[in-house]
Amino acid sequence: MSSKQINAQNAPPAIGGYSQAIEVSGTVRRLYVSGQVPMTKEGDLPNSFKDQAALVWQNIISQLQAADMSIENLVKVTIFLSDRKYNLENREARQLALGNCAPALTVIITGIFDEAWLLEIEAIAES
Numbered sequence: 710m711s712s713k714q715i716n717a718q719n720a721p722p723a724i725g726g727y728s729q730a731i732e733v734s735g736t737v738r739r740l741y742v743s744g745q746v747p748m749t750k751e752g753d754l755p756n757s758f759k760d761q762a763a764l765v766w767q768n769i770i771s772q773l774q775a776a777d778m779s780i781e782n783l784v785k786v787t788i789f790l791s792d793r794k795y796n797l798e799n800r801e802a803r804q805l806a807l808g809n810c811a812p813a814l815t816v817i818i819t820g821i822f823d824e825a826w827l828l829e830i831e832a833i834a835e836s
Contacts, residue, residue, distance in 0.1 A: 711735055712784060712835070714811060725800050726807070727814035731784045733835050740782070742772045742832040744789070746823070758795050758827045762802035765830050770806070773834055782834035783812040789829045793818045799828065 715730035716723055723729050745768040747761035748754050755761050773779055790799055799816065812832075821829055 723811075723814075726804050726811055727786075728811045729813070731813045733784055737835045740773070740776045740778060740834040740836075742769060742834065744829040744831040745769050745772065746826050746829050748826075754825055758798045759802065761827050762799060763806070765828055766802065766806035769830055769832055773832075776834070778834050778836055780807050780810045782836050783807070783810060783832055784835050785813045785833040786815075787831050788814070788816045789821055789831075790816060790818050791821050791824075791827045795827060 711734055713732045713734075714728040715732050716728060717730075720729065745765050747764045748768075749764065755764055770780060773782060786803075788799060788803070790796070796816070803814075821827075
């Protein structure tokens with residue numbers, strides 16, 4: 710499988726370390742990662758957004774590793790934030806977790822299932 714970032718010249722640029730589109734070609738194995746929440750397997754929940762975001766990304770990475778994949782396999786990420794006030798912290802946490810990996814990205818401000826959760830992230834990965 711090969712993937713290529715697509716950022717059309719005649720459309721607005723991606724701002725904040727993501728791609729407007731990802732083209733995937735070749736034989737593909739696809740992993741759909743359900744919304745990961747800021748809880749440990751023991752049910753612990755951090756208080757701060759920074760700690761919740763780090764834990765959610767670790768949970769995403771754990772799911773990828775269980776499928777013999779890594780963040781480099783991510784092609785699409787959807788982040789659900791409980792409040793837009795977390796936008797900057799969310800971007801920082803995402804960049805810390807993903808480094809130079811820039812999958813297609815959508816961020817949605819919405820109510821989340823548990824009011825204590827400040828974010829939830831789902832993803833699609835391919836290899």
